Amino acid sequence: MSTTRLMPSAAARAVLALSAALALAGAPAQAQDKPVQLKMSSWVPAQHPLNPSLQAWADDIKKASNGTITAVLFPSEQLGKAFDHYDMARDGIADFAYINPGYQPGRFPIMAGASLPFLFANGKGGTAAIDAWYRQYAATEMKDVKVCFAFVHDPGTFHARKKILAPTDIKGMKIRPATSTIGQMVTSLGGTNVQASAPESRDMLERGVADAITFPWGSIGLFGIDKVVSYHMDAPLYVTPFVWAMNKGKYDSMSAAQKKVIDDHCTSEWAEKVATPWADFEYGGRAKIAAQSGHEIYKLTPEQLDAWRKSVAPVEAQWAESVKKVGQDPKAVMDSLKANLAKTSSAL
Structure with a gap:
């Protein structure tokens, strides 16, 4: 008894090929992606308003990656001194690090322009401005890390x-x-x-x-x-201008879908979301x-x-x-x- 093998039509093959391409190009992170845990380092004390914002950012990444990317936040210089955070991100001591470029005089001359006196009136709009501005220069001036976003505190x-x-x-x-x-x-x-x-x-x-x-x-x-x-x-x-930066090797080790989740959370909009509670906190300090x-x-x-x-x-x-x-x-x-x-x- 003979059997006839059914071949998909040309149209069906085209649909299948397109579906596969879309999945590779930018579909949400899938459950089968390799689990990734991020070490995030913040040198400010645990009660500082920046830390809950960074945690909320990480929680949204977990949700967007279907739980494949999780993070642990280490505040209070647990992973290293405040002055060392750029090198910690570069060397993989932290996967994400909160960096004050001004702690290393002369190393980041372009970013230093943002700390010239009498430029910024506030922290919220100022964060959106500095992030949009520094994206032109980040890949050159901070080439050892993946700059996620830049932000400032209230003056x-x-x-x-x-x-x-x-x-x-x-x-x-x-x-x-x-x-x-x-x-x-x-x-x-x-x-x-x-x-x-x-x-x-x-x-x-x-x-x-x-x-x-x-x-x-x-x-x-x-x-x-x-x-x-x-x-x-x-x-x-x-x-003070700050940078939230990622270890390049950690980013490169992720799947295409996971990288897209990270990229979607490294935007001017997210910079402002993360910085706004801190800006409000600093503004309220005067009273x-x-x-x-x-x-x-x-x-x-x-x-x-x-x-x-x-x-x-x-x-x-x-x-x-x-x-x-x-x-x-x-x-x-x-x-x-x-x-x-x-x-x-x-x-x-």
């Missing part, structure tokens, strides 16, 4: 043991700067920089190793710095400081503010030279940042 200012009104008041002071760019400003005004990560800063101030610090408002209370400083300049002096006894929050006169703006010109010139050394046009870089800030209503 910070000087918090000190004495009142700082004019740029000339900095002369002779010992100041812990938030970034290398602010450190250059301190030096140009005759002050001395005291290097310390955020978790180490209260101790430096308490022991008199530093007289002042540049810090955002809400974190002053979170890190206990409100116990050792009394005077607070009410001006949006600076923001908390104002409600405490023993603290003075003071505004600058228009003349004083103008003097501060003029005082940062040497720092801007230094920054421009550092950008030229890596083959970029500083005017084009800064014009692009300012255009993005204007677009998101976050320019000063």
Whole structure:
């Protein structure tokens, strides 16, 4: 007895081929994908508002990958010091790391432009702006890692043991700067920089190793710095740019579908989602400081503010030279940042 083998029609074969191609090209992560667990490192303390945002981001990745990508968050420098987080992401000590590029002066000159004084009016729109802007440069300047997104906190200012009104008041002071760019400003005004990560800063101030610090408002209370400083300049002096970055090898080891899930969570929209609760927290910190006894929050006169703006010109010139050394046009870089800030209503 003979049997006849039924062959699929040309149309059926085409449909099957198209289905297979679509599955490979970008279908959601499938249950058969190899399970991946991510080690995420955050150097801020567990109660910091950034950590729940990073956890919510990771939870959404788990959902989008059908449970094949899970993550464990390690806060409080458990995996390494704050200064080391870029190298930790590069070397795979962490699969994702929260990086302050300003902790390594001179290493990331383009990103340093975002910490020049008097640029950012707020943290929310500022985050959307810096992320859109830095995507042009991330693959070159931070080529050792996969930059997921960039973000900023709400603007910070000087918090000190004495009142700082004019740029000339900095002369002779010992100041812990938030970034290398602010450190250059301190030096140009005759002050001395005291290097310390955020978790180490209260101790430096308490022991008199530093007289002042540049810090955002809400974190002053979170890190206990409100116990050792009394005077607070009410001006949006600076923001600190941050990067959430991934180990390249970990990314490369994932399936195509899993990579797509990661890429879908490394966007300007996600940068803003992650940064907004922190921006709200920092913004609300000013009122908390104002409600405490023993603290003075003071505004600058228009003349004083103008003097501060003029005082940062040497720092801007230094920054421009550092950008030229890596083959970029500083005017084009800064014009692009300012255009993005204007677009998101976050320019000063």
